[in-house]
Amino acid sequence: GGGNSRNILLSGKNAFTLAEVLIALGIIGVIAAITVPSLVNEAQKRIWAAQAEQQYAILSQAFKVMRNDSDTDNILSVDLFTDNGSDAYGVNEDKLSKYFKVSGKLSSSKIPEYKTIDRKSVYNGYLLTNKNAYILANGSILYFPEEVWNERLISDTVDGIVVAIDSNGLAQPNAVGRDLFAYVISLNGTIYPAGNNIRIDYCHAIGNVCV
8 A cells, every 4th residue: 555655656756847838838838849841842843843843844845845746956947937027937736735744824914923033023124025825734824925036045155945834823922933944945946944044134124033
């Protein structure tokens, strides 16, 4: 009998009080509040990066097939484009599905409103100007020019065209540099992420796409 009483007393000494439990829970809550958002943000960044890589691969494959089908090294000579004269080329929409898995076209009223990379203001730059929006089979949005020009875009030495892809379509965050990315396709089919290697005045015109 005496031994049992002693064990009960000892277990009572080692127990946490309600105040101590609440303090411990409070500390855990503070740590979680600090670390969880950071972990979520890092995970989201990895998702966006993976989506951007996937879109880059889609563009690369599409323009490779274009050149092979038309047996040309010049992108503007493929059947997707029609020479309108004065270095301007129209885009044959009926050929677009031949190279991209297009499931539909977005009307201008359905195009999302995009934010700048810091998400503090609405993006109104060159990137979405004079471009048609197409929904791809994977849910992303391809922004393709209505008309392209044989213009010098990269380091004043390489001609090319600019396209953009929203990697997760109509879903948020709809922000440049987060889920909306721009690419320059040179005339030989090489794809460059839009960034500092675009000539300075053009980069300035695009605005927040250039980082």
